[in-house]
Amino acid sequence: MEGQELPYVLIDYIGGKHGVYEDHIEFLEKYFHLITMKEYLENKKLLGKKIRAVYMWYQKPVISEELLQNLPNLKIVASSGVGIDHLDLNLLSSYGVKLSNTPFAVSTDTADFGMALMLASSRRLVEGHQMAISPDTEYFPADWLGAEVSGATLGIVGMGTIGYKVAQRAKAFEMKILYHNRNQRTKEEESAVGAIYCKKIDDLLQQSDFVLLSVKLTPQTHRLIGKRELELMKPTATLINISRGLVVDQDALVEALQNKTVKAAALDVTYPEPLPRDHPLLKMKNVIITPHIGSATKKTRRLMMENMMESIQAGLSGLPIPNEVLL
Amino acid sequence: MFRSKTFSLLKPISLMSGQPRLAYKCIHPAIASHGHRCHRRSVDARERYKSCPGSAGGRTISAPQTKIMAEEELPGVLILDIGGTHGVLENLAVLLKKHFCLITMKEFLENKKEMSKKIQSVFVFECRPTIDQELLESLPNLKVIGNSGVGVDHLDLKMIANFGIKVTNTPHAVADSTADMGMALMLASARRLVEGCQIALSPDTKYFAVDWLGVEVTRATLGIIGMGNIGYKVAQRARAFNMRILYHNRNQRKEEEEAVGAHYCEKMEDLLQQSDFVMLVVNLTPETHKLIGKKELGLMKPTATLINISRGAVIDQDALVEALQNKIVRAAALDVTYPEPLPRDHPLLKLNNIIITPHIGTATVQALRMMAEEAIANMLAVLNGQPIPSEVFPK
Numbered sequence: 157m158e159g160q161e162l163p164y165v166l167i168d169y170i171g172g173k174h175g176v177y178e179d180h181i182e183f184l185e186k187y188f189h190l191i192t193m194k195e196y197l198e199n200k201k202l203l204g205k206k207i208r209a210v211y212m213w214y215q216k217p218v219i220s221e222e223l224l225q226n227l228p229n230l231k232i233v234a235s236s237g238v239g240i241d242h243l244d245l246n247l248l249s250s251y252g253v254k255l256s257n258t259p260f261a262v263s264t265d266t267a268d269f270g271m272a273l274m275l276a277s278s279r280r281l282v283e284g285h286q287m288a289i290s291p292d293t294e295y296f297p298a299d300w301l302g303a304e305v306s307g308a309t310l311g312i313v314g315m316g317t318i319g320y321k322v323a324q325r326a327k328a329f330e331m332k333i334l335y336h337n338r339n340q341r342t343k344e345e346e347s348a349v350g351a352i353y354c355k356k357i358d359d360l361l362q363q364s365d366f367v368l369l370s371v372k373l374t375p376q377t378h379r380l381i382g383k384r385e386l387e388l389m390k391p392t393a394t395l396i397n398i399s400r401g402l403v404v405d406q407d408a409l410v411e412a413l414q415n416k417t418v419k420a421a422a423l424d425v426t427y428p429e430p431l432p433r434d435h436p437l438l439k440m441k442n443v444i445i446t447p448h449i450g451s452a453t454k455k456t457r458r459l460m461m462e463n464m465m466e467s468i469q470a471g472l473s474g475l476p477i478p479n480e481v482l483l
Numbered sequence: 484m485f486r487s488k489t490f491s492l493l494k495p496i497s498l499m500s501g502q503p504r505l506a507y508k509c510i511h512p513a514i515a516s517h518g519h520r521c522h523r524r525s526v527d528a529r530e531r532y533k534s535c536p537g538s539a540g541g542r543t544i545s546a547p548q549t550k551i552m553a554e555e556e557l558p559g560v561l562i563l564d565i566g567g568t569h570g571v572l573e574n575l576a577v578l579l580k581k582h583f584c585l586i587t588m589k590e591f592l593e594n595k596k597e598m599s600k601k602i603q604s605v606f607v608f609e610c611r612p613t614i615d616q617e618l619l620e621s622l623p624n625l626k627v628i629g630n631s632g633v634g635v636d637h638l639d640l641k642m643i644a645n646f647g648i649k650v651t652n653t654p655h656a657v658a659d660s661t662a663d664m665g666m667a668l669m670l671a672s673a674r675r676l677v678e679g680c681q682i683a684l685s686p687d688t689k690y691f692a693v694d695w696l697g698v699e700v701t702r703a704t705l706g707i708i709g710m711g712n713i714g715y716k717v718a719q720r721a722r723a724f725n726m727r728i729l730y731h732n733r734n735q736r737k738e739e740e741e742a743v744g745a746h747y748c749e750k751m752e753d754l755l756q757q758s759d760f761v762m763l764v765v766n767l768t769p770e771t772h773k774l775i776g777k778k779e780l781g782l783m784k785p786t787a788t789l790i791n792i793s794r795g796a797v798i799d800q801d802a803l804v805e806a807l808q809n810k811i812v813r814a815a816a817l818d819v820t821y822p823e824p825l826p827r828d829h830p831l832l833k834l835n836n837i838i839i840t841p842h843i844g845t846a847t848v849q850a851l852r853m854m855a856e857e858a859i860a861n862m863l864a865v866l867n868g869q870p871i872p873s874e875v876f877p878k
Contacts, residue, residue, distance in 0.1 A: 173690060173692045173693070173694075174690075174692070174693050175693075177694055213693070214693045264699075264701045264702075264725075265699060265701070267701075268670060268674070268699070268700050268701055268724065269670075269674055271666075271670060271724075272667070272670035272671055272673075272674050272676055273676075275663060275666060275667035275670060275671075276667055276670075276671050276676055279663070279664060279667050279840075279843060279846075279847070280843070281667055281668075281671055281676070281677070281838075281840060282676070282677055282680050284840040284841050284843050285677050285838050285839060285840055287841050288824065288825075288832075288839040288840055288841045289832045289839060291827050293824050293827070293841075294824070295568060295569075295824065296823060296824060296841040296842055297568055298568065298569055298570065298572065298608070298609050299566075299572055300841070300843070300846060301846050301847055301848055301851070302843065302846055302847050303847055303848060303849070304659065304660055304663065304847045304848075304849045304850065305663050306659035306660065306662075306663050307659070307849075324723055325720075325723045325724060326723075327723060328719055328720045328721075328722060328723030329663065329666075329720060330659075429691055430683065430688050430689070430690065430691055431683075433686050433688070438683075438684050444676075444680055445680060445683040445684060446676060446679040446680055446683055447679050447682050447683045447688075447691040447695070448691055449674065449675070449679050449695065449697065452674070452695060452696050452697055453674075453696055453697050453698055453699045454696050454698065454699075455698075455699050456699065457696065
């Protein structure tokens with residue numbers, strides 16, 4: 157009985173490798189009548205008119221023009237995570253559909269993960285672990301060294317919520333912090349983390365021991381880091397990417413790593429994900445790749461889910477939408 | 484930077500040039516005709532030793548003034564070897580040579596009579612050379628053992644003290660890099676970084692599952708067992724992650740508590756029961772041997788992670804294996820084990836909820852350099868009769 161009064165919300169599927177988490181369903185079903193894509197496709201005529209929101213979990217279900225045409229009462233798409241580069245914003249806008257994301261839920265974990273990658277890379281943690289457990293290891297050589305994080309220079313490209321949280325953490329390691337951003341932050345924000353603005357990205361690239369990318373992917377940031385930028389970096393520098401794979405020209409990165417133009421890379425994101433299994437990046441000793449887990453903790457995923465629920469509720473009630481992405 | 488007069492027997496050497504070890508020897512005993520004489524050099528007052536260019540910004544440890552020695556020899560320092568698998572790194576040997584005449588174990592053993600009198604100090608690097616009674620008996624002029632690193636559990640302090648020899652360590656040089664390593668291990672373990680990397684690289688990986696999760700570090704509770712120099716720096720770093728910080732220490736550190744927002748747990752049990760991450764930063768002594776055993780692991784949360792950057796023997800390793808296998812604790816991240824390396828069939832190596840690193844807490848170019856500088860400063864202080872910055876006393 158209750159199910160008929162709750163708003164109909166479209167999801168891709170439940171559980172499995174890509175679905176909405178099973179342990180989130182109970183919570184969501186308090187507020188929504190969830191319709192899976194399978195159920196919708198089996199009964200398009202009836203369900204199409206009832207669906208008023210899409211709960212997009214990890215970019216699924218995919219929103220096509222056809223889908224929008226068949227969901228005449230769709231008011232809002234709630235997208236998990238902060239990135240919206242997978243969405244056609246013009247398309248949504250043309251159908252009068254609103255959009256929300258979850259920028260704040262992901263910010264802390266992603267900043268933590270940026271620090272994790274920087275530390276793991278500089279101290280060669282993955283290589284070290286492999287040596288420690290390898291069946292061939294007989295002793296630990298004395299000349300096996302990494303590089304310090306403490307006191308080194310970190311250049312943050314993109315000082316939004318995530319980038320700023322990275323700066324807050326890096327400060328405790330007594331790092332010198334440079335940042336490049338579309339806009340300079342306020343003096344208070346800068347001095348709170350000891351960050352120095354680099355209007356030109358070149359200045360940041362030339363001085364940094366670690367270059368961390370925390371921009372969002374837009375046409376302007378597509379291939380922001382290419383051959384020229386990599387050559388501006390110190391040969392002892394490490395590139396860390398926690399934004400999107402396409403922010404980096406991957407072929408240029410492969411070349412730069414092979415030629416020792418830069419020392420190492422640590423990438424939570426690539427293009428595509430996963431990389432083809434024969435991709436050169438997978439074979440390089442000085443590269444750490446992780447499977448896009450910047451926000452992959454139980455608490456954060458739950459918080460994302462709750463945020464999305466709130467955005468959908470507000471969108472359907474005509475109230476101001478938390479975390480709305482203005483189209 | 485480094486200039487020295489060299490014997491005509493030796494070619495001029497450049498720093499970190501990869502020259503063979505022979506280039507650094509003072510003189511080959513077989514060639515010496517009238518005894519071993521180290522070249523001397525005159526130095527100006529106080530020199531500051533900067534870290535390598537492009538490295539961690541400008542942290543230095545200054546060496547004490549080296550007196551201009553008129554026709555006197557530089558004091559001899561015994562080291563295991565230069566280069567090779569366990570020897571002093573070549574660029575560190577260069578630092579030692581500014582103030583000492585370097586004598587390797589091989590040179591010493593080949594000419595004990597001559598060398599034994601020269602040796603006033605021993606530079607112990609990565610626990611070598613081994614200091615035993617026999618060695619000490621054969622070094623009548625030995626005044627100081629300068630250890631590279633802060634841990635001295637590999638030294639028999641009582642025995643050494645009985646010979647009237649001082650022991651020094653390098654607590655300041657190790658602190659930042661070891662604290663960094665503790666944070667690296669905590670973050671890597673919590674976020675399953677090593678496992679994730681394996682998935683990202685595995686030839687079998689076809690997709691990235693979205694329900695593959697780790698645990699949060701920000702706002703979690705970190706329990707630091709041992710709040711000395713290193714433990715305090717860990718607390719400073721953890722604070723920036725908004726962690727709730729508990730600590731257990733022999734003594735409470737009231738003044739510093741506020742600066743890092745740390746809460747003192749007089750009873751270690753309280754810390755164990757409340758922490759999401761337990762980090763061991765004690766030194767190894769009879770009191771801390773097997774400090775973490777079955778009971779302590781049982782007190783920890785089943786969702787907790789144990790991180791060890793102190794010494795392997797602080798943990799009862801068999802109890803840890805059991806605890807990890809039975810999910811009494813979630814995971815462990817160890818930079819240190821007992822022994823190092825572990826036997827290749829050790830159960831710890833087979834677990835998937837463990838990260839082990841090869842004792843690399845201070846394995847950075849910058850840290851090793853600072854450790855050598857700090858050890859040199861300590862050894863020279865002893866030999867010059869000056870206040871000793873970091874002397875270690877037996878209990």
